Amino acid sequence: MQTSIDAAREARKPTESSRLAKAAALVAGTTLATLAGAAIAAGQPQGQMASDLATRDRDIHWPAGFEPEKADLFAHNEARLNASCDTVWRHIVDVRAWPTWYPNAQDVTLLGNAEALAPDVRWRWTTFGLAIDSRVHEFVPGRRLGWFGGAPGEAPAFYHSWLLKPDGNGCRAIMDEAGVGPGAAAFREAAEGRMHRGHALWLATLRWVSEGR
Numbered sequence: 451m452q453t454s455i456d457a458a459r460e461a462r463k464p465t466e467s468s469r470l471a472k473a474a475a476l477v478a479g480t481t482l483a484t485l486a487g488a489a490i491a492a493g494q495p496q497g498q499m500a501s502d503l504a505t506r507d508r509d510i511h512w513p514a515g516f517e518p519e520k521a522d523l524f525a526h527n528e529a530r531l532n533a534s535c536d537t538v539w540r541h542i543v544d545v546r547a548w549p550t551w552y553p554n555a556q557d558v559t560l561l562g563n564a565e566a567l568a569p570d571v572r573w574r575w576t577t578f579g580l581a582i583d584s585r586v587h588e589f590v591p592g593r594r595l596g597w598f599g600g601a602p603g604e605a606p607a608f609y610h611s612w613l614l615k616p617d618g619n620g621c622r623a624i625m626d627e628a629g630v631g632p633g634a635a636a637f638r639e640a641a642e643g644r645m646h647r648g649h650a651l652w653l654a655t656l657r658w659v660s661e662g663r
Contacts, residue, residue, distance in 0.1 A: 498643035502526035507613060507624045511588055511596065516609040516628045523608075523629035523638040525645040528622060529653040533660035535614040535621035539592045541659050542612055543567040545575075551659040554578065554648050567595065574602070578637075578648060584610075607631045623656060625649050 506518055506526040518524045531538055541547070543566045548555035558575040560566075567573075569589045575582055581602055588596035593614055598606035613624040627645060629637065637645070 498646050499524050499638065502646060506626055510611050510613055510624070510626050511594065512611070512628065513587060513596075513598075513609060516630060518626070518628050521628035521630055521634070523634040523645065524627070525649055526624075526626050527646060527649040527653055528624040529657060530617055530620050530622050531657045531660050532620045533657075533662075534619075535592055535616050538614055538621045538623055538656065538660045539595075541656060542595060545573055548575075552652050552655045554651060557581075567597075578644070582608075601633070607633050621660075623653060625653065 502525050503518055506524075507528065512518065541551075545567050546558055546560060548558055554577050556576040559573060561572040561574065564571045564573070567586055567589070570586055572583065572585045575584065582599045583602045584597045584599040585606075586595070586597045587609070588594050588611070594612065596609060596611040599608040599610060600606040608627060608629045610627045611625070613626075615622040615624070627649065629645075
């Protein structure tokens with residue numbers, strides 16, 4: 451005859467289904483950990499870069515070789531500004547004034563007697579502590595701006611794009627940048643979110659100067 455103590459003991463024994471469930475959970479956890487480790491080892495995007503790739507604007511025009519899904523470094527930032535896109539555009543193309551409102555832009559020098567950014571204009575500047583030579587690649591006034599950038603005397607390793615979209619009485623400013631090659635990979639490895647944070651600051655100060663604050 452089964453006593454109440456025996457019944458309690460039986461109730462505490464793991465059932466076959468519970469044992470299988472625990473085993474399945476263990477296998478799933480091990481598999482996910484293995485896949486995550488493999489993804490990191492394969493250099494697949496993690497953290498901030500993965501988030502930026504998932505939320506990037508699909509209307510950006512990318513030159514061959516700088517497609518975000520193939521990039522070693524990528525950042526996406528956007529913000530709505532309470533200013534017209536024409537006003538925002540004027541501040542973006544006035545490259546010599548960048549250091550007055552964006553602290554991550556220094557030593558800006560336009561080349562070839564240019565007064566502001568325009569098709570094929572080249573300039574030299576320092577950003578993220580790096581000396582960069584840049585050249586305008588895409589230029590649609592008030593709407594699109596894209597440029598190549600790289601270390602002086604070397605092939606371009608970065609492509610930076612601006613896309614402005616009217617939004618009611620304001621403007622949505624979208625900024626994406628892709629980097630390729632060893633330098634971009636090293637930048638990402640050192641601090642994956644650094645470019646995203648730098649561009650967040652750029653948008654914040656662009657808002658300040660465009661809104662007249």
